Amino acid sequence: MQTDTQKFSWFNVSDDVKELLILAAQNWENTEISENYMQQALAKTKDNTDVLVAAYRYFYYKNNYPLALTTAEQLIAIIESVEKFPNNWEELKPILVQRHEETQIRLYLNAYAASGLVLAKLGELEKAKEISTRIKDIDDKNDFGAGILLDILTRPPEEDD
Template sequence: MQADTNRFSWFEVPDDIKKLLILAAQTWENTSESEKYIQEALAKTGENTDVLVAAYRFFYYKNNYVLALQTTDKLLDKIKEAEKFPDDWDELQPILVNRQEDPQIRLYLNAYAASGLVLAKLGAIEQATKISARVKEIAQNNDFGAGFLLDILTRPAEEDD
């Protein structure tokens, strides 16, 4: 298969990684083959942020929620380490609120909200609700979709008539 890496000039990874991601997209219908390309891209990049995001999306849309969650966890850990975030939420929250327009913080909040969605898909409703509430509290304009998920997770069951 031909992989034209020039089509994705905005995607800042080496051409060999772009080729792997393109091959994963081109072989989408063959899950085992496409996943092989994603895993190879992850192995070769040392967990590049852009590749982690691409891998998360791949795993999510392939309904492989366990790997999607592992990928978001890696992305969150990578940003946490780079930004030297505290472990305690009460210390972290004001940092996220004050810097929520910073691209790296937006990526962190997106990944954190995504982990809440994946946890909900995996049946960890309490954890998903906690994450969604935290993200909604930070981004009250619902930039990250956490408010919608929180509403779904906490909405009382409708009664059957």
Template sequence: MLDSNQFSWFQVPDDVKNLLILAAQTWENTSESEKYIHQALAKAGDNTEILVSAYRFFYYKNNYPLALQTAIKVLDKIKEVEKFPDDWEQLQPILVKRLEEPRIRLYLNAYAASGMVLANLGEIEQAKEISIRVKQIDEDNNFGAAILWDILTRPPDEDD
């Protein structure tokens, strides 16, 4: 049995930590582990750490619609707190200027993740647009957008 004190760096209430631990322990039983994730989300509301945990859970369980929904919640939460503009042309310079701030990095991670999920859902053009946008900000490819772009635009092998 895991002890929630092992995760003291994870700043969420113990009851929520315990639900996440139960989700991990019941990973092989998707319906049961998903039940714990939903309970953690219900208790934690829009806690960013829980949303990120839920995103990862849904992504690795191949539940792309819920992974996308969760990534968008992260984006919306940060957008609201930071009072980001809706227009990308106005937002991009803000992200570039503040790239090293943890909340901005989380925003870009969630945005790049949404592109990856969209690609998995067959929304290739949206995924390409997101990967281009993140690539323009992230010259070091910290968020994986260049890799996603490469995968989405790579010509099929001639041997196929």
């Protein structure tokens, strides 16, 4: 099957990886085939953040939350390594607050917030609350949706009348 990889000229990966991603999308209805293409793309580009974001979205919308979480965590780990972030949240928080408008930091915050959402979907509510609280403390504009998720996770159950 011939695909037009030039449609995604902004996507910073080789044409063969673009083709795999396009084939994954074109075969969306057949999860086994489309996931095979996505896995091939990931195998060829282990640390490419664009491909990891695409894979996260793919797995999330396919309701494959364990793989969505793994992909988000890989993205987080790559950015932590590149940016040489401290392991301690209290040391990291001021860095994120100061630099939250930078592209790489926004990607980190998006991936971290996404991991909280997926953890909630997987029933890991306390971890999801912790992540959502952390992101909400940085995100005064609610750009990353953590405030909404935190509200849902902490809202008291409605009483039945």
